[in-house]
Amino acid sequence: MTQSNAPLVGQSVPRREDRALVSGKGRFLDDIASPGGLHAAFLRSPYAHARIGTADLEEVRAMPGVVAVYTARDLAALLPGGQRLVTGLPSSSIAFALDRPILPEHETVYVGEALAMVVAETRAEAEDAAEMIDLDLDPLEPVADLENAARHDAPKAHAHLPHNRLARFGFSYGDIAAAFDGAPHVMSRRFRIDRGGAHSMEGRGVLAAPDAMTGRLSVWSSTQTPHALKRHICTLLARDDAEVEVTAPDLGGAFGPKLVTYPEEIAVAAAAQALGRPVRWVEDRREHFLAACQEREQLWTVEMALEADGRIRGLRGTLLHDHGAWTARGLNVPYASGMMLPLMYEVPAYDLDIIVTVTNKTPVTPVRGAGQPQATYVMERLLDAGARACGIDRAEIRRRNLVTPDRMPCERPLKLRSGEPVILDSGDYPRTQATALEGIGWHGFEDRRREARARGKRLGLGLANYVEGTGRGPYETVTIRVARDGRIKVNTGAAAMGQGVGTALAQIVAEHLGRDPSTIDLTLGDTREPYGFGGFNSRQTVVAGASADAAARVVRRKVLQVAAHLLQMPEENLDIAADLVIVAGSNSGEGLSLAEIAAASEGLPGYRLPGIDTPGLQATERVLIEGMAFANGCLAAEVEVDEATGAVHVARLFLAHDCGRMVNPQMVDGQILGGLAHGLGNALYEKMCFDDQAQPLTASLADYLLVTSAEMPVIEIAHTESPSPLNALGVKGVGESGVIPTAAAIASAVEHALEDLGIEISEAPISVQALHAAIRAARPGGPE
């Protein structure tokens, strides 16, 4: 129990999740026992694009342990509500629907797409059988290259499509022609950001178990959105809402791709129901590389017009966005990119044309950052180029253009996808930058750089400002109830994905109800609650936090009202301490227990309720939040570039950060550190490579490199807390913060280290080979 009177919100309370996890008692999807259960394995497409012929399944069905084999046609009989997953967000800009089939019948459109499912007694037997399925596949020309995909003579990613341009939309305001007409400086650049994965250490997985006695279907899935999964299962299997329960057990990380419902989840649920036995599928790493959603590939052709003093006059260009083979989430990623590009700077005129292109690659949905890292990369690269053109310091050009704190809350001439205006809610961007500059030693670095250069070392400093859109509404449900045993039960649609949201919500609730988080029992991702969303867009501490705070206040009031009635004392003289209602300020240890108060609150037959006008100590809140809370930061990076090899060593990162009021500072830092590590991967290592037939070439962790502890630089973080006016707690999200500026700041630093060679960085990740080649080209004679 917390003794001090300092608010619980704001303290680094130890995480309630940890003890079980360090003891090996976590309960991840594949840890759940299902006696008598079966195992599923999928035959996955070896081609990026092929026509599907017939399969002879007789031999496979006779293989050891095999219980059932399903192709699209077999599965159709089990899916009365339809055979496609409609998971995309609506947009009038979308030219044609590309909803994913559970299993495709006529055509496969990316390597790794599930084509058939085997259910067997063991996973090994299911895999053996899936491998033996002889399915006729007639390869078609794939769309492997994003740039070519948008061309009119390109092959079609789906044979029936008129073209590959799924959507064309944009952002436009101000007089863009005037901004460029006669501008003293125009920076024209092209940038390429590559595709990567999320790579939670636990892959996806689903277990479905029908109950023969009740007819109900229980589903466990490693998902960020159990409510969405339940909705899709009920729709496609034509089951009533009350007959299906979806639970997200402990998640071994998620980082975006577990946000959408997948075909495998539906196929497994359908098979379990049909076979009357539990069926489990656990994604292996290779499947995660092929079939879990990915993100980031974008090609930008952009121009920035500047005044002579570095002030931005306008920004225009084209964004070509790789959508992958199906619409799994919609236009949210390129939308976020386009919205983010000019967001935190004063850009008087903006015109961005966004072309969303279908390719024969794994579908694209958010991966930690969701379009924001790309936009930050592009904007910050342009500003570095602009600083050089104007002959001013890279920090100074930013300072001259950043939105200033006197304008907060600051409405931008941009709209959220809801149509609501984008309003930067709070923060002091110039001061955040100044903090980062001071932290990294920006002024005075030239001496260090010169001195290092004399020793043959090339040092560079870089920086990147960013905002992170967090707290996506409209709401998350939180129900709080004081149970008859005095325990505080919190049920919410908010879903845990390893980030510690349970600890944060318990802090928020305990603040009002006894200040002892150990009295609280949480049910997260609760699909018995009909209205809920789950975890994405760094939203849950904001939206579920707001509902938790509101519900806890209501329940507190009711507790005190009942206690006041029972004790015959004024309500305002009472307080809650742990599981007791006490006389405020008393430390006698005596009081009325929450258990007694809860029992009294239920009422007695024939008597009036004790001091309350609705029975029970319970409240459900769904606080509506329309705007987004924008966290902000400035990352400064110091690197050393090995001129002989092109290797980049990141020596130090300093992040000045502001995510509003912090609920749990230690967890905030944890989120940032993890994001920075992912961002470091995006800056230097993580790249999904494909051949010209869209065949993935990096489908193992030996080929696709995740950052290890050896690559982690020294990291310092400085926080400012500018409360968000959008919620009562003043909080903003932080889950994607670290990943957004990292590639941009490191590219800036690498350019700085190679300044005299005139090398510009325009790709992420920066490969050693490409940098080595650029150094060689800039200096044909080789290093001095």
Add this chain to the structure above:
Amino acid sequence: MSDKTTITLTVNGVPRTIACVPRKTLADALREDCRLTGTHVGCEHGVCGACTVMVNGAPVRSCLMFAVQAEGAEVRTVEGLAPEGGLSVLQQAFIDHHALQCGFCTPGFLMLITGALQKDPDMSDEELTEVLSSNLCRCTGYRNIVRAALAAAPAIRASVRETAA
């Protein structure tokens, strides 16, 4: 492939006899046949290290070892790090330093650190830090894992030396 082999091994000090097919990995045998699900499988190709356990006192990737190869071996998993209900110094350090988030990779790191110091208690802090790059974590950015390992290392070293003496 389906003929089962009987193997006898000791897991966390408890003798076990299990029957499994020759192709079953030690990781799967621990999880399925011993119902010790604290050992996690992250990549099944020996890179991520989530499945790290100790076999005869040394850290081993249990996804790269067949169960039958553990015949007669002493295996220690995360469940054996501390007596029931207790925590080892290292487990407590992971909590204190916020060295875990989702916790999926955590048992592997705990066994890696414990196993590395068991094998070589004289390992320097720098060497221990280097060893940590054997395993992958996607949540923490590693810094807090390094802190927890270095904080717990003196106590682990002392305990290993005491047992050896």
